[in-house]
Amino acid sequence: MALQQRDQDILNAISLVKFTKRQLQNLRDDGFDAFMEKVLSFSEKNNTEMLNMAGDFVDSRMPRKITNKSNLHHYKVNCFYTVLDMQLQEFNDRFNELMRLAEFYLDDFSFVERKSLDHQLDIYHDNVQQDDIFTNLKSxxxxxxVMVETRKHLSHPLIYRLVKLSLILLVAASSNERCFSVMNIVKTTSRNRIGDQFLSDCLVCYIKIHDLESVINETVIKRFQNMSERRIHLEDEGL
Structure with missing residues (x-):
């Protein structure tokens, strides 16, 4: 939910992703026993039958086939671990580190700079961890x-260049996704001849609907009426 916010910045997004990945990894390493305790408690509370985890696992699709697996192994390895591994892989595929940003700006980072960026990121990370002034930053x-105030933008020029690029990016991908979703609503099969300019105007009105709520009907009527001579004058009730 935090990553869907329109005003999300890259630094905070990376921090949230790292924290979530760490929590998922901790759950994978040490969370199964606690999970099973909750399952057992739920079963006892609701008087439902609890599966014998030490028993042999029976595949409902092939009940006669011997699996040579216990129920514990199936639900721990094939279910619990598999789901968490899929979640971790999804985070790794969809959310990348700042270093990945440099690969999209080949004109701003030379081949040598991209090669040295990884090493400079490690030095920068260790450097700022020892500096208390970097502990309470919010954006x-x-x-x-702070990098300029401490002159670290001179000692870590590539990192500072990445930060500047990040500040001018539209980092909330959800805004772009909303635009495409709205486009499917506005331009349907029955309205497939809408021109680019008219479609753009419709999308702006639909996407910025919260801003348009502050515009009163009388203002729209006067604006429309002053565009050219009309045979009749529009009224607020007829809008």
């Missing part, structure tokens, strides 16, 4: 300001 803009 990427604060980070850029």
């Amino acid at each position: 990427l803009g604060d980070l850029a300001q």
